[in-house]
Amino acid sequence: MLDIKWIRENTETVDKVMVMRGAAPISEKLVVMDEKRRDVMGKLQILQAKRNTLSKEIGQAKSTGVDAAPLFEQMKQVGPQVKDLEDQERNLQAELKLFVEALPNMLDAEVPLGKDEDENVEVRKWGTPREFNFEPQAHYDLGEKLGQLDFETAAKISGSRFSWSQGDLARLERSLAMFMLDTHTQENGFTEVNPPVLVTPASMYGTGQLPKFGDDAFYTNDERDLMLVPTAEVPLTNYMRDKTITEAELPLKFCAWTPCFRKEAGSAGRDTRGLIRVHQFNKVEMVQIVHPEKSDAALSFMLNCAEGILQKLEIPFRTVMLCSGDIGFCARKTFDIEVWLPAQDTYREISSCSNCGDFQARRMNAKFKDADGKNQFVHTLNGSGLAVGRTLVAVMENYQNEDGSITIPTVLQPYMGGKKVIEAVK
């Protein structure tokens, strides 16, 4: 959420970013609404002051035995007027809030102008795609032939866009998650968290999924309207909701391995086969809560943490900076990591690392007390480190052998009980 005071003073910037993001300019409307609200507020405050004075005088009159009747008459005038203005102010405030909370975050100066994902800018490439002397198979074919991926069963149980893995492949996914968690906690300084994956609408609002993007979330019929998290960013970042911590406590660095649930509402017909786009997948998520001056560095750090996983797995990837038309609602700057998938002969997203600045912190009232004793909003960042299901896909496709077996990456072998190759079940 943007600060209305800031909007008032930076209307050109607001409109410029709206256009860059492919939306219509809106600042003029906001400024008019805000002026009206402040005007009513001014009148209201004068009347409230009058009411306070009268109320005090009535109290004194009653205690000293003076006749309070004339004061009562005045109060009967002022009271309803105050109430009327309070109603007006409340309505104007609510109306303005609807608009302000629908505004996306401002963009970092480095974010390139662009319409969609085709205009994202590659910032680096790592590793060289392997030369195959046979036709590499897609992960779903490999998995089914190994007898360890079963989309038919998944569909019977839950419908389309769900997965069923078993045996060594199921263990490989767990190994990947453990490897990621161990790396982030032991080497990168993150604290492992095991958070709820059912959250309240207030939490979804805090991280920006609500109110605009509720269509992609799964709801429960629970009386509290609990929702399934689309990412662990939601519970991890909401740790800070309605909280003020000391500067010394910063930064907070959390990571969690959780299932994520998404309706994939807008992606009918895309990636219909396999594990790439499913309603439920596992992800290791990193979240950082940092001092405003440190958030740029924190984003680079987190991106390195995510890239480090693929480097250790020795799988090629490239990193892109999202352009203005592709960047998410809450983010001021985002890097995607795209992993090489030989069967698709292309790079596919496996991680997204964003600096949200104070945008989420404002929504969820997350602050710290600075050295001068002033409360300031924290900056929040989140990044996948990594999407575990998609990493499994990448391992399968990049490490496949001609006979359909899959070599286990060296760093994962300890997690697989020393096993080096996954082969078809007899």
Add this chain to the structure above:
RNA sequence: GGAUGAGUGGCCGAGCGGUUUAAGGCGCACGCCUGGAAAGCGUGUUGACAGCAAUGUCUCGCAGGUUCGAAUCCUGUCUCAUCCGCCA
């Protein structure tokens, strides 16, 4: 899921319609005092909004309502505690 009770400032805790500008205490900060400290005394000590400022307004879990006036009365809601039930 049922019953009962409770939510007040950094913390404890009083207040149950108008003298509340939220008593009192603790903690913390600054000052006086002191050779230095402790004690003592004094001052300050939630956050947000409007305003250039002086100031003003709001904030007693949250949201409504009653009233000329609400921390106080009413309704809803959330959280916590205790007991019962159910349960991996």
